[in-house]
Amino acid sequence: MNDDQRALPIGVRIGVPVVLGVLVIALWEVLVWWLAVPKFVLPAPSLIFKSLTTDYPSLLLSLWITLRITLMAFFIALGLGVALAVLSAQSRLIEISIFPYAVILQVTPVVAIAPLILIWVGLEHVDRALLILATIVAFFPILSNTTLGLKSVDHNLRDLFQLYGATRWQRLRYLQLPAALPYLLGGMKISGGLALIGAVVAEFVAGSGNGAGLAWRIVESANRLNIPRMFAALLMLSVLGIFIFLLMAGLQNLLLRRWHESAMQRER
């Protein structure tokens, strides 16, 4: 966000995009009607809305299934990423032993390892495979950002802690972790979105488990040429993604606004 946007009143900042959205949707509705576009190519917004209201029990269930995998993957990735980062901050040896494998895990496309994971956990535990795959996708930004943050401590502050005979634990608790917090939160913002992407991509590749998630709804709707419902599922995914992003941004602002550059408001 640059300074120009920051200077605008909140009403304008929210109002303008909303008005634009409404205009685009209205134009979409009119064009579909005018050009008589078939509904299996591009359904009118009104049709999507209707599908949303009639199919909502099944869609909401799918939303819940996807959300659950996303959240679980995110929190596992968060715990694992922070733990490994803290561990590798303790010794250079641990760091150089862990990092290459984390990178390998990161650069290997999740789509490519999905069949393998599926076989390992057993075809009857698809939801476990989904969770593992989404976690792998979400894990790396947390690990790399937190590691960077733990290392980015001011050298004089490090000396100060040494002068006062701080223990390893005190240094971690009172110096390294707070210093890494802005980096961690940045990582969490990326990771939250990636967990959702991971959950969806994994479901596309590995199929759904006991219940169908939103990805499965999309595949199914495509097979049945029920394009309005497909759009409804897509809409839900976007809203979920936006919600996760806003949640992370809110958390970031809450924790950093009093001391970190990134969240400070400037008066001019």
Added chain:
Amino acid sequence: MTAPMQTAPVAGRTLIEVRGVAKRYTGGTLALDGINLSIAEGEFLSLLGPSGCGKSTLLRLIAGLGQPSSGSIEWPRATYDVAGEPERGIGFVFQEPTLLPWGTVFDNVFLPLRLAGQRRRDAEGAVLDAIEKVGLAGFVKAYPRQLSGGMRMRVSIARALVKRPKVLLMDEPFAALDEITRMRLNDDLLELWAGRGWTVLFVTHSVYESVYLSSRIALMGARPGHIRELIGVGAPYPRDENFRISADYNEYCRITSAALRGAMAGKGGDL
């Protein structure tokens, strides 16, 4: 030079004894060589010299941040812990305020006590006392970002004082501040120091600052860093504006400046 103030009277018992200290960095640079210096209890000693003469390096070695390559730094009056480290009882003030940006003024001043295992409630009195001493009583809950450069430096000084150190080590603490703030902090520092019996070791590259503050100046030269001369500043404390405009002050500044010029002109290795 034959000025009578060249060798200064040593005020009290020796607190720190630096013997033949040299420091060579891993890159091969010889930062310090042949440093001998006795620091007496209760004195205000400045390390004055051009940049790159190793004065900060010497200060850090005295603080125990790093080991000398040869020679020793002894603390004859300190007890030694099980690891063989002297209980130095120092407070250190860096050139930058070096505050925790996520902590309030209170949190920052509380830090040394927290690291010593004290609880917030028990330490509150000492912390508030130190904050008040540096004149920041109204800013206990402020964050460093909300303070001016001079105020941040005051927080840093309060933090150094909160454990009631025997020695205060200051590494060009006021170098980044404007002239007016600097003079005020100089006065406040002298006031804090006066009659409390602690020792101050003060690194600076300002002749005027060192003369105003110190009872003794160790003049350093570069390549490699060495002590060229010890200059005693005999003017009595308390010192104030009157001292700053006195003929004495002028004379000390003139002598010190001349010595500093000599240090900068002379080749380092000839001592």
